[in-house]
Structures are given as C-alpha cells and as structure tokens.
Amino acid sequence: MTEERFWLLFSARLSGEATPEELAELEVFLQENPDAHLRTGMIENIWSVNPPLSEDYKEAAFNKHLQRMSNHFSEPVLQYESEASEEPVIEKKPRRVIYRVIGWVSAVAAACVLGWYAYCYFPFASEDVNTAQAQNTVSTKKGSKSKIQLPDGTQVWLNADSKITYNENFQDKLREVQLSGEAFFDVVRDESRPFIIHTNVIDVKVLGTAFNVRSYADEKNTETSLIRGSVEITLRNNPDKKIILKPNDKLIVDNTEAKAETASADIAPDKHRSNRSSLLTLRKVSFKENESGALETLWVKNKLAFDKEPMEDIALKIERWYDVKVIMPDDRIRKTEYSGIFENENLEQLMEALQLTGNFHYRINKKEVTIWP
Template sequence: MNNNIIPYSIIAKYLADELNDEERILFEKWRAASPENENVLKDLQYQWNGLLPLPESAFQKGKFNTWEKITKEINLGKKSFHLRWIVAAASVAFLLGLSIPYLTKSMSENTVPIAAQTVVVAPSGQKSYTLLPDGTKVWLNSDSKLTYSTSYNTKERLVYLEGEAYFDVVRNEKLSFIVKTGIVDVKVLGTEFNVSAYSTNDIIQVALVRGSVKLESAHNASLLAMLKPGEKAEVKRSGLHCSVLSCDVDTESSWRLNKLCFEGAYVHDVFQKVERWYGVKFNILNENKEYRYWFTLKTESLTELLQLINKITPIEYKIEGEEVTLTYK
C-alpha cells in the first residue's frame, strides 16, 4: 500500500472498530508513516465523532461512493476546521455507503438533519476562532469542538462544547445564551467568560470576566452557582459539587492570547495543558506530584519548554515524533 495515499476504506473500518488482523497491520503502517497521516486521522476522527446516529436504512452495503465524487458534489475546496455537518458527514459518507441526497435530508421525524448543525473544531496543538450568527465571538482551545444549530439566534442561542472555549457574548435580553457541556449548563444574557470542560478532566471550570453567569445542572436545572466578575466555579463531574473562588481571569484565559500562564500549577495540570498546547503526548516517569511551576509560554518551542523545566526541576527527556518521555532526576 502506498503510504502517501489515504486509505479511507480502512480508516472507516478502524473508526467503526471492524478491522481484521491484516487490515490493522496496513492501517498501523500507514498511520506511522508520517505525522501528516496522523493529522489526517485526527481530522476524520473529529468529523466521525460529530456525526449523528444513523438508522440502518441509511446503509448501502457494498455501494461505496468515492471521495472524489463527494468532493465534486459538495465542492469542499481547501481544508477548514469550520465545517458544516454536511461537510463532516460527506468526508466519511462513502465509508458508510451513504448517498449525498440522503445526507441533506432529515433521517426521520425524530432525528435532527445532519445539515442542520454547524461544528467548529480546534485539533490538538491548534486553536480556532469563529463568529456566531448573532455576532458572539468564540475562541476554541486545542482539542475542542463547538456545535450549534443553523436555527441559532431565532428561537434560542444554544451551543454544545467539548473542551475549552472563551466566549464574548452579544447581549440579548430576549434570548439567553447557553453553553451545554453535558454535565453543566452555563447561562448568560451577554458577557465574557471562559469554560473548560474537557471530558478527560474531573472538574469543569467557568471563569467570569464581566457581567454575570448562572451555572445549572444539565440533569435537573438545579442552580449550582451565580458568578461575579473575577470569580471561578469548579464543578466536579461526580456529584456535581460546586465551589466558587476568586481567580485571575487573565491567567485562566491567557491561551486565547497565545500565552499559557502557570501560577503555582501542579505537575499534572502543567503537562495536561502543555500536551494540548504542542499537540504531543507526555510519558512522565519518577514524577513528584508536589512540584509546582510559575512560568509563561508564548512562542517557545517544545525543546525550549523542556529546557526551561529542566532549569526549574532537573529532568531528562526524549522526543520521538509526537511522544515525549520525561524523567525527573
């Protein structure tokens, strides 16, 4: 197999967890061939995960549409991380054997049409910015996804967030702006705030810059907290225990300005954020969980970061592609 050609059919089976042994060998060989191949896989994974559940009638077994045909029909053009769900669906449509006309129609009376939603993605190691239909500004941090309906700003202003985002919301007394994280709903009228809701984190954080913010349980709409500027809410996923504390909102949202600020952050928190910042995976050995760090990243390379950490707490490190093995001395 030519490792410069994207094996969409094999990737489809990987995403559906249906690879046989021979296909898995081919897939892993292609994936390891270059960082570009890994990036292609990540893009398709984001799009695949964004697709709504499809009914059995949607499948046309043995009748795969080619990627070339799909791109001609919807005129994708250059790659962009601001994607209509129809584009996200089309990028893997041939993998499912779906026809383009089907993708643009409602699948049933009880299912939202794929084309009725927009998804904005910031892949690992990158950030994204989008302007919502009402003028609300949204910055997405690395490994994040924002989804909203094409009916946004008509009957409601509702967005779904996976990851971290900074919102500058246009005020509208008639339509509240709601961020749904799956566990916590963040409700505002018009304000500026930062939400960190990565699924890999046990705590959801909301930091308020101006205005006011209401946090409610997504399960029963019970009030968890009301925030004032300069405050941060931390909500535990298990039990929904919420605590409110004062914070430096500039530090909390510094990533939006292409800075990553650490003010007494513990090792785990530092490397969790740095992984997303650089789009790498850290394997940390001999870790001292009590170590804390004070520093700011701007334009430093990964190597420069590691050299900085070495000056603070001596380490040894090895960079292999997108994996970094770090050992504390």
C-alpha cells in the same frame, strides 16, 4: 504623428492594450523625439504606483463584513439593493440567475414557515425537529486554535482539541451551543435570547458577557471563569441548583462528582487543593503582574500559562498545545506544582524553562515527551 495619435498609442501601451503594430509605431516616434521620453517616463512612474490598502484595514473590513453578513441572514435586506432587481445582465443565462435567487429566498421562507408549523403542531416532537436539523460544528485539532464568529456576532476563541456545535436555528429563541474542550466567549448582549452553553456536566446561561469555559472530557474538572457581566450555571444532573458568578469568579466543578450528583450540592469556599473531592469550588480568577488578562484566558492571546499546577495537569495542557504525548513513568513528578507563562515558545524552550524551576529530567523524541525525576 498627431498629438492625439501619440497619446492614444501611449495610453494603450500603458494599459497593455496596444497591438504590436501600435507599439512599433510608438517606438519609432519616441526614437525620433527623445524629449518625449522624459514626459512618458514620468507618467509611467505615476501609472505603476498603486499602493494597496493595508492588510489590517482589509482584515478589519472583512471581519465587519462577516458580521454584517450574519446579521443579514437573520434579517435579509440588502441595504443598497433596490426592490427591483438591479442585477447586471449576465452574458449566459441571465434570467435564470435572477429566478434562482428568488427561488432561493422563497425556499428559505418556505422552510421557515414549515419549521414554525412543525413547532406549533408537534410540540412534543420538537426535540426531534431540533436534532434533525443541520448542525454546524467547528472543531480544532491538538496543537491548533481557532476563532469563530457565531451568527449573532458572538466571538468564540476555541482552544486546541475542542469542539463547538450549534443548530441551524441557533438564533430563534435561545442561542444554544454545545461545547467540549475549552473556549472563550464574548457574547453579544441580547436579553430576549439568552445564550446557553451545554457541556457534559454544566449548562452556562448568559445574556451578554465575556468568560472562559474549560470542559475537557479527560480532565478532572470543568471550569468557568467570568471576566465581565454575569452568568448562571446549572449542573446537568441537578438543574434546580443555580450558581451565579460575578466578574472574576471562577467555578470549578468536579466532573466525576457531578456525574454521581445527589441533590445536596454545596459550594465549598476554596481552602486548599486537597479540597478536591468537593463537587463545587468557587475561587477567583488569577492575575499575574504584567499580564493584562486573567491567567485563565491567556491562551486566547497565544500564551500558555500555568499557575501552581501539578505536572499531571500541565502535561495535559502540553499535549493539547503542542500535539504531543507526555509520558511520566515515575509518579513522584506528577504532583509537583509549577507556574509560568509562555509565549511563542516551542516545546524545547518550554521544557527547558520548566526544567530550570524544578527537579526533573526530560527527553523529547518526535511527538513524545518523557519526564522523570
């Protein structure tokens, strides 16, 4: 066998492309030349090693990619694609693909033009145009959380049992989303297009900042906690009243009061919990030692936190976090306050820990937790 033939067969074997005849031929040669084994063995070693990039690197690259992709669709220019389509020829129906891509682009262009006309000529109907538009909805079930990125790059962490909705025209003039439940927003700054979050009782308008909004329909209050930047909050029933928050401010709006809102909205400085009946309460976000973030945002880091909260509020949080039902047949336990931060604890561990600090009994039966004094 010539040297050349040997390497040809050997490389074909390495890449799994050798025919059975070729394999046999190589085998015979190697048996007759045992020395060659050492060399081939070493190359085989080198061949088989193929360390993949780390998952972290891929993850980061993928996130960056999603960001670029969303930017791209607002301003579609592929950076490295030349004007003339450099599509490789696809075996089947190659032309069609190219035309269809063009078709797709022009369809989008046409839609944009039409949208603009509709907007210009039917200003009064614009509301209808908006509602007729396709909506994107992201929602989470009880017991699960999610993180999403909006087309403008804004990051949203969605807590359990929450829903966020935005229109297809999200990026046009305003960046508007509808929220029910709890979400932490890290908004990309864009002064020309304010970011507005609509909830049942308040609208939160921001430019670029990070903050948490908690607005569950079954809770007493709607809370907005600002981490950095600034936000402007208006009550849906009283749009003239604007409240500006500064970093580490937390605004609590009483849901029932807000719905029966009269024009006289006053901010009551936080005195005590008994002051619940006032419509608006302004206080500071809470920090705990050894925790880097504000208590209000710890859920983003998968930590369940309570800060002197009555059991009835805690029960709601537990129900969402673990997707269970909490039953308190005896009312006395409802108002007892508890604090604590729990990370990666399961329901049993959490209940066990809470029980250590307070006088109550509990029983877990599948998806039902019963608590009594």
